[in-house]
Amino acid sequence: MAETKQEERRAARLAKQIRAFSAEHGGAEGQLAHIGQAGTRIVLVGTDGGWGDLVAPTYPIAQQAAEKAGLTLHDEFDGEFAAKVVTGAYEWTRMAGIQIGGPSNS
Numbered sequence: 001m002a003e004t005k006q007e008e009r010r011a012a013r014l015a016k017q018i019r020a021f022s023a024e025h026g027g028a029e030g031q032l033a034h035i036g037q038a039g040t041r042i043v044l045v046g047t048d049g050g051w052g053d054l055v056a057p058t059y060p061i062a063q064q065a066a067e068k069a070g071l072t073l074h075d076e077f078d079g080e081f082a083a084k085v086v087t088g089a090y091e092w093t094r095m096a097g098i099q100i101g102g103p104s105n106s
Contacts, residue, residue, distance in 0.1 A: 007061055014054055014065035018044065022069070025050040031074045031081065032062050042066065043077060049086025 022028035025046020033041045035055070040062040042054040056062035066073055074081045 007058075008064075010057065011061045011064040011068060014042065014056055014061070015068035017054055018042065018065060018069035018071050021046065021050075021052055022071070029072045029074060029081070029084070030066060031077045032059065032066065033077070034059065042071075044071075045081065045084050049084060051085045 018028070018030070021044050025044075025048045027047035028044050030045065031043045033043060035041050039055050039057045040059045042056060042062050042065065043051070044053060045051050054065075056065060065071075
């Protein structure tokens with residue numbers, strides 16, 4: 001878990017953001033994913049299908065933030081969990097654009 005006061009404050013700020021996301025989306029579940037030196041991504045999926053993410057500087061801070069927020073965590077972003085995500089035309093256009101020369105991602 002987070003050891004320094006700075007790490008504890010960072011975890012508390014992330015937990016506050018997780019709780020705000022959860023309140024806005026009727027509840028939330030999440031998954032922690034290592035993203036190398038950049039830290040750990042906290043992937044959030046709301047009960048309404050809304051999704052987002054946050055980045056913690058370390059895995060222990062991400063874990064502590066999720067715990068403080070009461071976030072249910074999944075070990076993997078598997079098919080069942082991913083199926084809860086609702087995407088719209090914007091996301092599909094952006095994803096397709098990256099692959100087939102449509103609107104760029106910049």
